[in-house]
Amino acid sequence: MLPDKKNKIEKLYYPIGEVASMFKVNTSLIRFWEKQFDIIKPHKNKKGNRLFTPKDVENFHLIYHLVKERGFTLQGAKDKLKENPEDSVDNLEVVQSLEEIKKFLLDLKSNI
DSSP states (O other), rough: OOOSSSSOOOOEEHHHEHHHHHTTTOOHHHHHHHOOOTTOOOOOOTTOOEEEEEHHHHHHHHHIIIIIIIIOOHHHHHHHHHHHHHHHHHHHHHHHHHHHHHHHHHHHHHHH
């Protein structure tokens, strides 16, 4: 399950380890996706450490949703994001809303 972005205080920058833990993936996958998708543009500090903006994290949500949840290939995800990015964002928002409703209903059921 992806992080709940509504209840989280947004930072200006997230280190790569924190981004990887949000999605329960290795940092190597984050670095790989950064190279594969031009919508991910991390800042680098003087040491060369990657620092991701909240927009980068949102873009990781999109990529994660397309690749891991919907089963797109990397090229398919790239094509989808280029041809119709709004559709991908809308689809992700619907999925996240449904997950929140499901969680609410399961909590309600357990309290009955």
